[in-house]
Amino acid sequence: METITSRENAKIKYACRLREEEKLRTADGLFFAEGPKLCLELARGCTLQTLYATEKALAHTPELEAFAGKTVLVTEPVAQKLSGTKTSQDVFGVFEHPGWQAADILAKGRRILALEAVQDPGNVGTLLRSAAAFGFDGVLLSKGCAAPFAPKTLRASMGAAGRLPVAPVQDLPQALQQLRARGVVCLAAALYHSRPLDEAPQSYPDGLCAVIGSEGQGLTDAAVQACDMAVRIPMTALVESLNAGVAGSVLLWHFRGV
Template sequence: MRITPEQLTSRDNERVKYAQKLMEKPAFCKAEQRFLAEGKKLCLDAAESGIVIEILYYTYMAQKRWPEIDSLPGEHISISESVAEKISGMKSAQGVFAVCRLPVWNEAQVDPTGRYIALENVQDPANVGAVLRSAAAFGFDGALLSQGCAEPFGQKALRASMGAAFKLPIIRTPDLPAALRVCSAKGMSTAAAALRGAVDLSEFKPQGGLVLAIGNEGNGLTDDAIDACEMAVKIPISERMESLNAAVAASVLMWEFRSLC
């Protein structure tokens, strides 16, 4: 840990602008291979999960309120309350932020005996975060996300995941149908949440590893993704509603095939 001796008070400081861009621009995060965690819980969760923290920004009040942040790695920079308000994506800033390296995972790291949730073009970051939270809660081993999904380390997704994004391998794939076919070739059971040609959820009896695929909030899975799976399954619901929210559907499926109670 290295402590910067002077407090940053200028909202126009380049380091402050850098943190703010990480906060506001997912494309910038992707280009920099960095993201910003805001709040005591997310910063501590990131460190405990092995995420590399490079810089920690905090106000005097935050340091006084949560002295445990002193033990976090990286360069420590004291900032004014005004600067914290500039960086924050919240109405009421907690006054502690961590610049972290994006963890890097790839498709080769998928465990053929594991359980995974796959998301295709799920664009609402709150849905992506909620799915990751459920995946961690139900003992899943990771997530596969198509390029059209919201950034899982963006602020809305991070807050919705409650730190679950730090605890799971999150694998971005340029071609989800191809990734699903590879998983099937490895002997994993693959199921698409869809209506076309679907069987009742109770009829799906996976053996060994498992991948459950969920599609876009409005359009569902593409035909290519459905065809890449072993079968399509549907969740029985009342005729009063046509469908479920993507995060709810994913959570129901993961609960049904959970590896932990």
């Protein structure tokens, strides 16, 4: 098994760049993940190119033996360089991007989540995880959304993007119009000019798309107008709005069985 002891090794430098640079991840069709649990989860849906791990980590997580042919041993100092956190988890994976396409989601998806300019990686990751948990079969991301395969998003989603089709769209309102053209009902989450969630239809024979906006601004007028209806989550007067990840997760749970 190959062993890397230098923090200046070219493979280590490249892995660190993958961790930090979205342009490189997109250009090379690869992404970087940290942690044994996350890497094992991602390997269920994505092709693992290389696993970097310390001897201690391999001994602690015997399930990683399944990737022995793709494993490179690293020393503790090298692991610390690879880590994007203060405390290294000593296991790192370089994976091939699953290559989801928006066209497939738009043509075949029945329960879809669409996000508009949701910038926080934690919120995007939370929503991807909730979409997978509640049986949604695709996620569309507008410009300005946090990248689904960035390390912080991956940690928050626990690798959901590796199993659930997630793809960017250049023009979200246009994408919503495409969905509506084939009968998918698009529901915008909005505070104003909206109906309480429990007044929304309960049957969606041709499909449903829940549309969530950015943390600070919500949905643009163009996105709301491209939807069939705007809905809001009933709340007490003590709170005006919910975090995007929480609000979206409530909607996804509400429509889990449609």
